[in-house]
Amino acid sequence: MNSTLIIELIKIIGKDGVLTSPEDLAVYSYDSTFEEHHPDVVVLPTSTEQVSQVVKLAARERIPVVTRGMASGLAAASVPFSGGIVLCLTRMDRLLELDEENAVVHVEAGVITANLQTEVEKKGLFYPPDPSSIRHSTIGGNIACNAGGPRCLKYGVTGDYVLGLTVVLADGQVIHTGGKVIKDVVGYDLTALFTGSEGTLGVITEALLRLITRPEFARTALVEFNSIEDASQTVNAILTAGIVPATLELMDHTAISCIEEAMHLGLPLDVAAILLVETDGQEESSVTREIETAAEICTRHSARKVTVARDESERQGLWKARRSVAPALARLAPNKLGEDITVPRSAIPEAVRRLKLVSAKYGLPIVIFGHAGDGNLHPNILFDKRDPQQWARVEQMVAEEFAIALDLGGTLSGEHGVGTLKRPYLERALGPVSVEIQKRIKRSLDPQNILNPGKVLPD
Amino acid sequence: MSLPCNLTQPQENEYLNCIRCGLCLAVCPTYRVHKNETASPRGLVALARKSLEGELELTPNLAEQMYACLDCLACNDICPVGIRPADLALEMRHVQEQIRPSGWKDTLFGELIAKPARMEAATLPLRIYQSSGLRRLVYTLHLRRLLPTRLRDLEGMLPRLPRRPLRRVLPEVTKARGESRYQVGFFLGCAQSLLFAAESAATVRVLARNGCTVITPRDTVCCGMPTAGYGRMDLAKAHARFNIALFEKTATDVIVTDCATCGSKLKDYGQMLADEPEWAERAAAFSAKVRDISEFLMSIPLEKPAGRIAARVTYHDPCHLRRAQKVWQQPRALMQLIDGIDFVELPESDWCCGSAGSQLITHYETSLAVLERKMDNLKSTGAEMVASGCPGCQMQLTTGIKRRQMDVKVVHPIALLDQAYAREENPQ
16 A cells, blocks of 8 residues: 555554554454455544544545454454455444433444443443354444344344444445434434445444343253254244243254363263253343243253253353353364354254254264354354365355255344355345345445445345 | 474464454453554464464564563463463564574573572662662652653652562571471562562561471572563573472472462473473472462461451452462452451452563553553552552552552552561550
């Protein structure tokens, strides 16, 4: 990148927020996948105004702008394959306003989601979405990928809490969508359009988020099964019985043994699957009654053992375990490719069965865990990318995973997003008409194709 | 360009499986300050890997990223894959030293730190500054104001030094009070015994009072931590061999240290020398004997002090004690044995204070930013005293307290216990 542009960027951001050394460019080349590509420059702005000026400059020079937070993404959505500017928003991490009366919080995009939760919980409020990366991902990234998490079964996904956004458009203009109102049907829902757009339509710099009252009580049960089919059938039995647990998480044997090896929590190693069931609410009696009913249903569906966490620290331990599943898998192989296919929940047992067949067919392990309650599964293929033969098999396996999801009436991704990795399969999932409409939306908002080019939509 | 192959360098399994999940970013103090991937453990691992695999040159800037790490070990603890970014940073410093040796390190770590008498001579000006009354004069006349802020912060770190180094006054063998039940070797740490001599003297008194015959070899050299921290693993190993041989000449059941950092390094000798046939077993035997003072005291029947200390006390976990040695309950339990102490937990007690040995000198802004957060947390406790069993942490906390003009005393937990015993004999 030519030095006059660097000087211009320094004028906008300050010297401390413009990084150009080979070391800086190397560490901004990746996200949480194995993909990487160096940007030409990294900028760390501290305000919407700075972002706007940077994007104006990029528009003038037709330079790609790839926005990111803490790069915990699993679809290579923030890897700058076309070089250009990486716009890292981690320094925009102020909580601008906590409006208790309206239960709305106004934050900058770089706030770490767990910090946001801690702050609002101090006031008895609650921001429910809880991606596993909660401590190492930003709210901006969560919104840009419409992140989910275990609790979304009961509470909904990130997008369900976004009331309004401040977005820097591809020409540097700043727009504000939505507001502190719960109902709003004036015009198209641009808030929803930008949510989940993975940095391709605009740069989300601030958000107004809806909050709810913090549930006072939670009970968590660990349920052991001798077969993963029994576990997945139990999920449906619990939900059709009218209980809506906050979470219903499934882990298969490999996932369990990985966590146990990493964390030594005393998890059973001789089971085929575990369900983690949590109920929560404002009244202790109803929360307890729900977990007891869920436990009974589990026992009736051939659960081997049901253990209810006795106290908060036991409960925290279980959740720590669940959140560590994906990373802990890396103990087994140098690489893992975790997808997040989603199927109607009645199809979970069939999806699990077919995924096992794929694993057997190609001879590479697929570890299965995920948010079984909402049909969102995380099949993780373990492999060594340095072996080209393995990599070729992985690519075929991924295609088969997606085929399974689509065949069962599901879709490619429940919460990770499309990024680069799922892009080749997009048209199969959506059909040509939908893709064409989306391309037109992209063109109208970003005619020069500078915002995260080459992501989400096929060329 | 790849690195020469004859170097001592990290093995592939130390970095290959990093899946870049980013969990380590959540617990890294330097990341929390800079919010920049380059200052994160994940970034360090990527840089280490890329330079070892020849994708990046091991430039001075790359090495500097390794030196920016506080070595607080939080990333080592949280990594679900078992990667140890903090260890990797130290190993990369060693790689850098092998490629571009800095001569002054031979002098500092080979000639000065390895020779206790020279260390004492080097710290003589500090002792004179204090004992001559010059320091008091500086404070009385408010001359500190005239110092540049950085120098003022460094001056503020300085504890009250004894006129004579402890090594010269402490007997080689201190008899147990009453029947001798344990033969305890005491490792005189450089910083602890030179700068916080009163505390080390207290350590010996408390041990003797609790039935320990304390054997203090005077010729011990630095544990090796600063040496390894500056990339001279080779010299650190030499320190280790020297100390092991020295303690082999004594008959001790355990080897106790009152310095968190020394403890973590001494316990690591087994690992450090595992590849040296002549030393592996001896080093492992040595390390197996090492105990932090609070760890040891809480493992024996400890006399409950009758004296009272009425104060609200909090505790800061030294990284090298809590993470490196998993000792965190013992110092808390030890202090709560003392009547009158109103113990209050420090929020984020296990986050680094920013000292990391010499980080206040080498990375002033970052170190200070980390310290500021510690001070906010300290303030929230309303404590009159903050205890911490590490000379580096104690100096750093003192600096923070002076900067904010807070009225909080910094102590070693052992000093509190010693004081409580003393009060029982001379009640106030």
